[in-house]
Amino acid sequence: MHCYFNGAIMPVEQASVNINDLGLLRGYGLFDYFRTYNGVPFQWDGYWARFVRSAEVLHLRVPLTQAQTAEILTELHRLSGQPDVAFRFVLTGGYSPDSVSVVEPNWLIIAENLPKDNPEGRVRGIKVLPFEFVRDLPELKSTNYLHMIRLAAEMKSQGAADLLYYKDGEVSELTRSNFFIFKGDTLVTADKNILHGITRKVVLELAEKEFKVEVRPMLVSELEEADEAFTTSTTKWVMPVVQIGRQIVGDGKPGPRTLKLLAQFEALVNGYGK
Structure with missing residues:
Protein backbone atom coordinates (compact mmCIF):
# COMPACT_ATOMS: atom_id res chain seq x y z
CA MET A 1 0.00 0.00 0.00
CA HIS A 2 0.98 3.64 -0.46
CA CYS A 3 0.85 6.79 1.63
CA TYR A 4 1.18 10.53 1.28
CA PHE A 5 3.78 12.19 3.50
CA ASN A 6 4.53 15.92 3.45
CA GLY A 7 4.04 16.45 -0.27
CA ALA A 8 4.98 13.08 -1.76
CA ILE A 9 3.25 9.77 -2.41
CA MET A 10 5.37 6.71 -1.67
CA PRO A 11 5.15 3.08 -0.58
CA VAL A 12 4.30 2.85 3.12
CA GLU A 13 7.62 1.12 3.80
CA GLN A 14 9.54 4.20 2.66
CA ALA A 15 7.83 6.73 4.94
CA SER A 16 9.52 7.68 8.20
CA VAL A 17 9.63 10.50 10.75
CA ASN A 18 12.57 11.83 12.74
CA ILE A 19 12.89 11.13 16.44
CA ASN A 20 12.24 14.76 17.41
CA ASP A 21 8.65 14.67 16.15
CA LEU A 22 6.28 16.00 18.81
CA GLY A 23 3.92 13.09 18.18
CA LEU A 24 6.64 10.79 19.50
CA LEU A 25 8.15 13.02 22.17
CA ARG A 26 4.96 14.52 23.60
CA GLY A 27 2.06 12.58 22.11
CA TYR A 28 1.05 15.82 20.39
CA GLY A 29 -0.94 14.75 17.39
CA LEU A 30 -4.33 13.82 16.03
CA PHE A 31 -5.74 11.40 13.51
CA ASP A 32 -8.89 10.50 11.68
CA TYR A 33 -10.04 7.33 10.01
CA PHE A 34 -12.67 6.59 7.38
CA ARG A 35 -13.25 4.30 4.43
CA THR A 36 -14.72 4.05 0.97
CA TYR A 37 -17.84 2.21 -0.13
CA ASN A 38 -18.08 1.36 -3.81
CA GLY A 39 -14.90 3.39 -4.26
CA VAL A 40 -16.39 6.57 -2.77
CA PRO A 41 -15.13 8.00 0.57
CA PHE A 42 -18.02 7.69 3.02
CA GLN A 43 -19.30 11.01 4.39
CA TRP A 44 -16.16 12.74 3.14
CA ASP A 45 -17.36 16.27 3.89
CA GLY A 46 -18.13 15.32 7.49
CA TYR A 47 -14.78 13.67 8.09
CA TRP A 48 -12.88 16.54 6.53
CA ALA A 49 -14.73 19.11 8.64
CA ARG A 50 -14.02 17.14 11.82
CA PHE A 51 -10.35 16.77 10.93
CA VAL A 52 -9.97 20.50 10.32
CA ARG A 53 -11.77 21.33 13.58
CA SER A 54 -9.47 18.97 15.48
CA ALA A 55 -6.39 20.57 13.92
CA GLU A 56 -7.66 24.00 14.95
CA VAL A 57 -8.05 22.84 18.56
CA LEU A 58 -4.37 21.78 18.60
CA HIS A 59 -3.31 24.90 16.65
CA LEU A 60 -1.91 22.77 13.83
CA ARG A 61 -2.02 23.98 10.24
CA VAL A 62 -3.55 21.64 7.67
CA PRO A 63 -1.28 22.16 4.65
CA LEU A 64 -3.75 21.27 1.89
CA THR A 65 -7.31 22.15 0.95
CA GLN A 66 -10.13 19.64 0.91
CA ALA A 67 -10.03 19.51 -2.90
CA GLN A 68 -6.28 18.90 -2.97
CA THR A 69 -6.62 16.19 -0.36
CA ALA A 70 -9.42 14.52 -2.32
CA GLU A 71 -7.07 14.22 -5.31
CA ILE A 72 -4.53 12.45 -3.11
CA LEU A 73 -7.18 10.05 -1.83
CA THR A 74 -8.16 9.21 -5.39
CA GLU A 75 -4.56 8.44 -6.31
CA LEU A 76 -3.92 6.36 -3.19
CA HIS A 77 -7.08 4.39 -3.89
CA ARG A 78 -5.96 3.80 -7.49
CA LEU A 79 -2.50 2.64 -6.40
CA SER A 80 -4.03 0.21 -3.90
CA GLY A 81 -5.68 -1.83 -6.63
CA GLN A 82 -8.48 -2.60 -4.17
CA PRO A 83 -12.22 -2.01 -4.70
CA ASP A 84 -12.39 -0.28 -1.32
CA VAL A 85 -9.82 0.98 1.16
CA ALA A 86 -9.57 2.74 4.49
CA PHE A 87 -7.77 6.05 4.92
CA ARG A 88 -5.90 7.12 8.03
CA PHE A 89 -4.95 10.78 8.51
CA VAL A 90 -2.19 11.52 11.03
CA LEU A 91 -1.20 15.12 11.81
CA THR A 92 1.54 15.64 14.40
CA GLY A 93 3.25 18.67 15.91
CA GLY A 94 6.18 18.00 13.60
CA TYR A 95 9.89 18.34 14.25
CA SER A 96 10.62 20.51 17.24
CA PRO A 97 14.00 22.14 18.03
CA ASP A 98 13.27 22.25 21.76
CA SER A 99 10.79 19.33 22.14
CA VAL A 100 8.00 21.85 22.81
CA SER A 101 7.61 24.36 20.00
CA VAL A 102 5.51 23.61 16.94
CA VAL A 103 7.26 24.74 13.75
CA GLU A 104 5.65 22.78 10.91
CA PRO A 105 3.26 19.82 11.35
CA ASN A 106 3.92 16.46 9.74
CA TRP A 107 0.99 15.12 7.74
CA LEU A 108 0.60 11.50 6.82
CA ILE A 109 -2.26 9.94 4.83
CA ILE A 110 -2.15 6.15 4.72
CA ALA A 111 -4.24 3.93 2.47
CA GLU A 112 -4.94 0.71 4.36
CA ASN A 113 -6.65 -2.57 3.68
CA LEU A 114 -10.11 -2.65 5.16
CA PRO A 115 -10.19 -3.96 8.74
CA LYS A 116 -11.36 -7.50 9.31
CA ASP A 117 -15.12 -7.53 9.65
CA ASN A 118 -16.81 -8.87 12.79
Whole structure:
Protein backbone atom coordinates (compact mmCIF):
# COMPACT_ATOMS: atom_id res chain seq x y z
CA MET A 1 0.00 0.00 0.00
CA HIS A 2 0.98 3.64 -0.46
CA CYS A 3 0.85 6.79 1.63
CA TYR A 4 1.18 10.53 1.28
CA PHE A 5 3.78 12.19 3.50
CA ASN A 6 4.53 15.92 3.45
CA GLY A 7 4.04 16.45 -0.27
CA ALA A 8 4.98 13.08 -1.76
CA ILE A 9 3.25 9.77 -2.41
CA MET A 10 5.37 6.71 -1.67
CA PRO A 11 5.15 3.08 -0.58
CA VAL A 12 4.30 2.85 3.12
CA GLU A 13 7.62 1.12 3.80
CA GLN A 14 9.54 4.20 2.66
CA ALA A 15 7.83 6.73 4.94
CA SER A 16 9.52 7.68 8.20
CA VAL A 17 9.63 10.50 10.75
CA ASN A 18 12.57 11.83 12.74
CA ILE A 19 12.89 11.13 16.44
CA ASN A 20 12.24 14.76 17.41
CA ASP A 21 8.65 14.67 16.15
CA LEU A 22 6.28 16.00 18.81
CA GLY A 23 3.92 13.09 18.18
CA LEU A 24 6.64 10.79 19.50
CA LEU A 25 8.15 13.02 22.17
CA ARG A 26 4.96 14.52 23.60
CA GLY A 27 2.06 12.58 22.11
CA TYR A 28 1.05 15.82 20.39
CA GLY A 29 -0.94 14.75 17.39
CA LEU A 30 -4.33 13.82 16.03
CA PHE A 31 -5.74 11.40 13.51
CA ASP A 32 -8.89 10.50 11.68
CA TYR A 33 -10.04 7.33 10.01
CA PHE A 34 -12.67 6.59 7.38
CA ARG A 35 -13.25 4.30 4.43
CA THR A 36 -14.72 4.05 0.97
CA TYR A 37 -17.84 2.21 -0.13
CA ASN A 38 -18.08 1.36 -3.81
CA GLY A 39 -14.90 3.39 -4.26
CA VAL A 40 -16.39 6.57 -2.77
CA PRO A 41 -15.13 8.00 0.57
CA PHE A 42 -18.02 7.69 3.02
CA GLN A 43 -19.30 11.01 4.39
CA TRP A 44 -16.16 12.74 3.14
CA ASP A 45 -17.36 16.27 3.89
CA GLY A 46 -18.13 15.32 7.49
CA TYR A 47 -14.78 13.67 8.09
CA TRP A 48 -12.88 16.54 6.53
CA ALA A 49 -14.73 19.11 8.64
CA ARG A 50 -14.02 17.14 11.82
CA PHE A 51 -10.35 16.77 10.93
CA VAL A 52 -9.97 20.50 10.32
CA ARG A 53 -11.77 21.33 13.58
CA SER A 54 -9.47 18.97 15.48
CA ALA A 55 -6.39 20.57 13.92
CA GLU A 56 -7.66 24.00 14.95
CA VAL A 57 -8.05 22.84 18.56
CA LEU A 58 -4.37 21.78 18.60
CA HIS A 59 -3.31 24.90 16.65
CA LEU A 60 -1.91 22.77 13.83
CA ARG A 61 -2.02 23.98 10.24
CA VAL A 62 -3.55 21.64 7.67
CA PRO A 63 -1.28 22.16 4.65
CA LEU A 64 -3.75 21.27 1.89
CA THR A 65 -7.31 22.15 0.95
CA GLN A 66 -10.13 19.64 0.91
CA ALA A 67 -10.03 19.51 -2.90
CA GLN A 68 -6.28 18.90 -2.97
CA THR A 69 -6.62 16.19 -0.36
CA ALA A 70 -9.42 14.52 -2.32
CA GLU A 71 -7.07 14.22 -5.31
CA ILE A 72 -4.53 12.45 -3.11
CA LEU A 73 -7.18 10.05 -1.83
CA THR A 74 -8.16 9.21 -5.39
CA GLU A 75 -4.56 8.44 -6.31
CA LEU A 76 -3.92 6.36 -3.19
CA HIS A 77 -7.08 4.39 -3.89
CA ARG A 78 -5.96 3.80 -7.49
CA LEU A 79 -2.50 2.64 -6.40
CA SER A 80 -4.03 0.21 -3.90
CA GLY A 81 -5.68 -1.83 -6.63
CA GLN A 82 -8.48 -2.60 -4.17
CA PRO A 83 -12.22 -2.01 -4.70
CA ASP A 84 -12.39 -0.28 -1.32
CA VAL A 85 -9.82 0.98 1.16
CA ALA A 86 -9.57 2.74 4.49
CA PHE A 87 -7.77 6.05 4.92
CA ARG A 88 -5.90 7.12 8.03
CA PHE A 89 -4.95 10.78 8.51
CA VAL A 90 -2.19 11.52 11.03
CA LEU A 91 -1.20 15.12 11.81
CA THR A 92 1.54 15.64 14.40
CA GLY A 93 3.25 18.67 15.91
CA GLY A 94 6.18 18.00 13.60
CA TYR A 95 9.89 18.34 14.25
CA SER A 96 10.62 20.51 17.24
CA PRO A 97 14.00 22.14 18.03
CA ASP A 98 13.27 22.25 21.76
CA SER A 99 10.79 19.33 22.14
CA VAL A 100 8.00 21.85 22.81
CA SER A 101 7.61 24.36 20.00
CA VAL A 102 5.51 23.61 16.94
CA VAL A 103 7.26 24.74 13.75
CA GLU A 104 5.65 22.78 10.91
CA PRO A 105 3.26 19.82 11.35
CA ASN A 106 3.92 16.46 9.74
CA TRP A 107 0.99 15.12 7.74
CA LEU A 108 0.60 11.50 6.82
CA ILE A 109 -2.26 9.94 4.83
CA ILE A 110 -2.15 6.15 4.72
CA ALA A 111 -4.24 3.93 2.47
CA GLU A 112 -4.94 0.71 4.36
CA ASN A 113 -6.65 -2.57 3.68
CA LEU A 114 -10.11 -2.65 5.16
CA PRO A 115 -10.19 -3.96 8.74
CA LYS A 116 -11.36 -7.50 9.31
CA ASP A 117 -15.12 -7.53 9.65
CA ASN A 118 -16.81 -8.87 12.79
CA PRO A 119 -20.09 -10.38 11.64
CA GLU A 120 -20.15 -12.66 14.69
CA GLY A 121 -20.15 -9.61 16.96
CA ARG A 122 -23.14 -8.19 15.14
CA VAL A 123 -25.00 -11.48 15.55
CA ARG A 124 -24.05 -12.25 19.15
CA GLY A 125 -23.16 -8.81 20.50
CA ILE A 126 -20.09 -7.78 22.47
CA LYS A 127 -19.13 -7.28 26.10
CA VAL A 128 -17.59 -4.04 27.38
CA LEU A 129 -15.98 -3.16 30.71
CA PRO A 130 -16.91 0.02 32.61
CA PHE A 131 -13.88 2.25 33.19
CA GLU A 132 -13.89 5.54 35.07
CA PHE A 133 -12.28 8.01 32.72
CA VAL A 134 -13.00 10.96 30.43
CA ARG A 135 -10.66 11.60 27.52
CA ASP A 136 -8.73 14.84 27.44
CA LEU A 137 -10.19 17.02 24.65
CA PRO A 138 -12.77 14.34 23.77
CA GLU A 139 -14.06 16.30 20.76
CA LEU A 140 -10.94 15.41 18.78
CA LYS A 141 -9.29 12.13 17.85
CA SER A 142 -5.92 12.50 19.53
CA THR A 143 -3.29 9.81 19.06
CA ASN A 144 -3.39 9.04 22.80
CA TYR A 145 -4.95 5.62 23.41
CA LEU A 146 -3.08 4.75 26.59
CA HIS A 147 -5.88 3.02 28.47
CA MET A 148 -7.11 0.95 25.54
CA ILE A 149 -3.64 -0.46 24.94
CA ARG A 150 -2.65 -0.69 28.62
CA LEU A 151 -5.76 -2.69 29.47
CA ALA A 152 -5.88 -4.81 26.31
CA ALA A 153 -4.76 -7.95 28.15
CA GLU A 154 -7.34 -7.38 30.90
CA MET A 155 -10.12 -6.99 28.36
CA LYS A 156 -9.06 -10.16 26.58
CA SER A 157 -8.96 -12.12 29.83
CA GLN A 158 -12.56 -11.07 30.58
CA GLY A 159 -13.82 -11.67 27.05
CA ALA A 160 -14.49 -7.97 26.55
CA ALA A 161 -14.12 -6.07 23.29
CA ASP A 162 -13.75 -2.57 24.68
CA LEU A 163 -13.97 -0.16 27.63
CA LEU A 164 -17.03 1.95 28.42
CA TYR A 165 -15.97 5.32 29.82
CA TYR A 166 -17.91 7.03 32.61
CA LYS A 167 -17.18 9.82 35.08
CA ASP A 168 -19.12 11.53 37.87
CA GLY A 169 -22.13 9.31 37.31
CA GLU A 170 -22.36 9.93 33.56
CA VAL A 171 -21.56 7.60 30.66
CA SER A 172 -19.70 9.05 27.70
CA GLU A 173 -18.31 6.67 25.06
CA LEU A 174 -16.17 3.64 24.31
CA THR A 175 -12.46 4.01 23.57
CA ARG A 176 -13.01 4.21 19.81
CA SER A 177 -16.75 4.50 19.30
CA ASN A 178 -19.98 6.09 20.46
CA PHE A 179 -22.46 4.44 22.79
CA PHE A 180 -26.28 4.22 22.80
CA ILE A 181 -29.01 2.57 24.83
CA PHE A 182 -32.65 1.87 24.09
CA LYS A 183 -35.20 2.30 26.87
CA GLY A 184 -38.28 0.95 25.18
CA ASP A 185 -38.59 2.86 21.91
CA THR A 186 -36.49 5.76 23.18
CA LEU A 187 -32.88 5.96 22.01
CA VAL A 188 -30.47 7.71 24.37
CA THR A 189 -26.88 8.82 23.69
CA ALA A 190 -24.52 11.17 25.49
CA ASP A 191 -24.18 14.79 24.44
CA LYS A 192 -20.82 15.71 26.02
CA ASN A 193 -17.37 14.32 26.73
CA ILE A 194 -17.59 12.43 23.45
CA LEU A 195 -16.19 12.39 19.96
CA HIS A 196 -18.97 13.45 17.63
CA GLY A 197 -18.73 10.40 15.41
CA ILE A 198 -19.73 10.53 11.77
CA THR A 199 -21.31 7.07 11.96
CA ARG A 200 -23.09 8.28 15.12
CA LYS A 201 -24.54 11.19 13.15
CA VAL A 202 -25.77 8.92 10.34
CA VAL A 203 -27.34 6.45 12.77
CA LEU A 204 -29.08 9.25 14.67
CA GLU A 205 -30.57 10.45 11.40
CA LEU A 206 -31.85 6.94 10.68
CA ALA A 207 -33.23 6.53 14.21
CA GLU A 208 -35.09 9.84 14.23
CA LYS A 209 -37.38 8.54 11.50
CA GLU A 210 -39.07 6.03 13.80
CA PHE A 211 -37.80 6.33 17.38
CA LYS A 212 -37.80 9.01 20.01
CA VAL A 213 -34.20 10.22 20.29
CA GLU A 214 -32.69 11.88 23.36
CA VAL A 215 -29.20 13.37 23.06
CA ARG A 216 -28.40 14.31 26.64
CA PRO A 217 -26.37 13.26 29.68
CA MET A 218 -26.64 9.48 30.08
CA LEU A 219 -26.51 8.38 33.71
CA VAL A 220 -24.66 5.27 34.84
CA SER A 221 -27.83 4.30 36.72
CA GLU A 222 -29.69 4.13 33.40
CA LEU A 223 -27.56 1.25 32.19
CA GLU A 224 -29.53 -1.14 34.40
CA GLU A 225 -32.75 0.12 32.77
CA ALA A 226 -31.53 -0.42 29.23
CA ASP A 227 -33.45 -2.85 27.06
CA GLU A 228 -30.76 -2.73 24.36
CA ALA A 229 -27.37 -1.14 23.85
CA PHE A 230 -25.04 -0.67 20.93
CA THR A 231 -21.97 1.19 19.75
CA THR A 232 -21.20 2.86 16.42
CA SER A 233 -18.02 3.56 14.45
CA THR A 234 -16.49 3.25 10.99
CA THR A 235 -15.42 -0.32 11.67
CA LYS A 236 -18.21 -1.45 14.01
CA TRP A 237 -21.19 -0.01 12.08
CA VAL A 238 -24.01 -0.64 14.58
CA MET A 239 -22.55 -3.19 16.99
CA PRO A 240 -24.86 -4.63 19.69
CA VAL A 241 -23.57 -4.48 23.27
CA VAL A 242 -25.06 -7.32 25.29
CA GLN A 243 -23.00 -7.17 28.48
CA ILE A 244 -21.53 -4.28 30.50
CA GLY A 245 -19.17 -5.64 33.12
CA ARG A 246 -21.26 -8.20 35.02
CA GLN A 247 -24.57 -6.71 33.87
CA ILE A 248 -26.45 -8.45 31.08
CA VAL A 249 -28.25 -6.00 28.81
CA GLY A 250 -31.87 -6.98 28.14
CA ASP A 251 -32.03 -10.70 27.47
CA GLY A 252 -28.35 -10.91 26.58
CA LYS A 253 -28.96 -10.91 22.84
CA PRO A 254 -28.90 -8.16 20.20
CA GLY A 255 -32.24 -6.38 20.38
CA PRO A 256 -34.72 -5.92 17.53
CA ARG A 257 -34.41 -2.12 17.43
CA THR A 258 -30.61 -2.32 17.28
CA LEU A 259 -30.75 -4.92 14.53
CA LYS A 260 -33.19 -2.78 12.58
CA LEU A 261 -30.79 0.18 12.68
CA LEU A 262 -27.95 -2.13 11.68
CA ALA A 263 -29.91 -3.37 8.67
CA GLN A 264 -30.75 0.19 7.64
CA PHE A 265 -27.14 1.30 7.96
CA GLU A 266 -25.91 -1.72 6.00
CA ALA A 267 -28.37 -0.95 3.20
CA LEU A 268 -27.21 2.65 3.13
CA VAL A 269 -23.49 1.87 2.84
CA ASN A 270 -24.01 -0.96 0.35
CA GLY A 271 -25.68 1.51 -2.00
CA TYR A 272 -23.39 4.42 -1.20
CA GLY A 273 -22.16 6.32 -4.22
CA LYS A 274 -24.25 4.31 -6.68
